[in-house]
Amino acid sequence: MAKRRSKSSLADTLGTKGQKAFDSHKTDDTSYGRVNLPPGIRNGIARLDICTFNEYVDPHQDSGKPRYQGVAIVVSPAKGPNGEDLKGARTQKIEPLFDTPIRSRKTEDEHIGFVLNEARKLGVDTDELDDIDDLKEALESLVEDGIYVKFSTSEFKPDDGDPMTLEYWNGVAEDYKEEESDEVEDSTGDDDEEEEELVEEEEEDGNEEEDEGEEETEEEDEDEEWVTASTEDEEDLEPEVGDPYYYKPPKKRKAIEVEVTKVFKGKQTATVKSVDDDTVYRGVPWDKLSEE
Numbered sequence: 001m002a003k004r005r006s007k008s009s010l011a012d013t014l015g016t017k018g019q020k021a022f023d024s025h026k027t028d029d030t031s032y033g034r035v036n037l038p039p040g041i042r043n044g045i046a047r048l049d050i051c052t053f054n055e056y057v058d059p060h061q062d063s064g065k066p067r068y069q070g071v072a073i074v075v076s077p078a079k080g081p082n083g084e085d086l087k088g089a090r091t092q093k094i095e096p097l098f099d100t101p102i103r104s105r106k107t108e109d110e111h112i113g114f115v116l117n118e119a120r121k122l123g124v125d126t127d128e129l130d131d132i133d134d135l136k137e138a139l140e141s142l143v144e145d146g147i148y149v150k151f152s153t154s155e156f157k158p159d160d161g162d163p164m165t166l167e168y169w170n171g172v173a174e175d176y177k178e179e180e181s182d183e184v185e186d187s188t189g190d191d192d193e194e195e196e197e198l199v200e201e202e203e204e205d206g207n208e209e210e211d212e213g214e215e216e217t218e219e220e221d222e223d224e225e226w227v228t229a230s231t232e233d234e235e236d237l238e239p240e241v242g243d244p245y246y247y248k249p250p251k252k253r254k255a256i257e258v259e260v261t262k263v264f265k266g267k268q269t270a271t272v273k274s275v276d277d278d279t280v281y282r283g284v285p286w287d288k289l290s291e292e
Helices: 009-025 108-121 132-145 218-231
Strands: 044-055 066-076 090-096 148-156 164-172 244-247 256-264 269-274 280-285
Touching (some): 044 090, 044 132, 066 108, 090 108, 090 148, 090 164, 108 132, 108 164, 132 256, 132 280
Antiparallel strands (some): 044 066, 256 269
């Protein structure tokens, strides 16, 4: 505990206004300022910290307009290609949700399409969403799930202006275990903006779930009834990591064999992986898992 001292002359000078400011900020989270990522990072791993829709803030020229923001805190590598200390660094994706005539993606349609693709790379099944509010909820749940993303960086040299670092998110680091990571605090404020994204498309994650595009049939409805019936007597089911189960994904005709990779007791959901093709399904309610 800090040594108790008498009121200082500086406190007298600042008065009640200064004391109010001190009290309102003394419990703030520590910020170390933006640590820019260097180019040349390969196979990086970062813990998802923010994934949502919000608004640009002052002094940005588009203050008040909607945007997508994804932020992940770097846990690996600890050092950059030239020995840079990456502790507390973050990788981020920011995308406007309005027309931007001077950018590479110019229309609201292109921007929303880009965000949906980023969401699919993070494991979100966008086919099942009704609107962008559903997407916001799905993205924010990824942070609660504590997922890690794979990322890389490269250098871009514009015809005029300084070189910049482009950041790419390359899907979910499925095999990265939370206990392996060091505790790394977010070193940035909320008002940092990403440089203009100059690449129109990024490679999609190879493990994304494919949309079979088949219409629902009576047989599919019967399968849904089978799964419901098979789980009615399993209210006390509490899966553990490594447990095998059967699960019927949305739009699939039959239940598939899966393995539990993460368990969230508070929400009573699990992340499971298909035994056949390693497709990952997140936010699966326990009562949707069957032992037969």
